[in-house]
Amino acid sequence: MMNGLLLASLVLLSLAILGSMFRLLAGPSIPDRIAALDTIGILLLATIAVIGMLLRTTAYFDIILLIGILAFIGTTAFARYIERGVVLESGDDREHP
């Protein structure tokens, strides 16, 4: 019972990742692609949690944390890049339009 439900949710999550892949490739503007990339990261995290439950192992929890952190940092860096043209900068935020 449990395994069947977990497998079904694994299939659904893979479909969701495929769908966001479409938006990643097709998205007309760069922010679209960033949103899609962020979604893929978060869905990957969920997929790994489900796989961990299926295999009854706690070994993958580090990876969940790691992907969560990296997906956020990636989104932040991309957003700053398209807003200002640079990722890291010095000085006051309000100086730049």
Next chain:
Amino acid sequence: MNPETIGSILESVIGIVVLIGALISVISVIGLIRLPDVYLRSHAATKSATLGVLFILNGAFLYFWIFEDHFSIKLLLGIVFVFLTGPVGGHLNGRAAYRSGVSLWKGSVRDDLKEDLKRERQERQEGRGL
């Protein structure tokens, strides 16, 4: 009721929670594909997807706590982290999109930010000219 039945009922409940999470994720990705502009898409993507993933992670947390006797701080930390960062990422992305000039969907009913942003930029230009 013997412990075995209770165990299998709990197992099914956790499985259903995980399945609900997966369904919410799929629906929000349908929104990501279907909605007409960046801002609407990020409503669907960053928040409903976050909710779905929270369901799945909570299910995993309960599963390992009840059946494997493993109270996982790492998983709890992951839940808190997703909860905090998902919406912040959505905000940064939306702000960057607006400031880099991605236009709103043509069916939008109002836009209070446009005038204010224009005025702000003009003021800054004048301030720099002086």
Next chain:
Amino acid sequence: MITYIRRAWAVMKLFVLFNRELFLSSYAVLVQIIRPRLAIRPGIVEMKTRLRSNTEITLLSCLICLTPGTLTLDVAHDGETLYIHAMDIEDAEELAESIRNTFERAIMEVTRA
């Protein structure tokens, strides 16, 4: 001592309120998405807030972001106007008023207890 207990109670209330809002509005957004014809009126609404300190405004904009259907796009430099992108606007004043009545009041109870 009493202050601390009152503040902890206010935090609990904020958390419960927030979870309720999260579920209700997630449901609303998901229904909008799977409806065959899109019937949405999106737009950007400005909202004046009574909160002043940076902590309070950050908390408020995070909570608005976390509720599906509303997204904080920007905060004006005067520090008292939030620009919110909403998915389905019936009445802009009503939307701002409802945020003021729920989140803003709950945050005030936490920070100014």
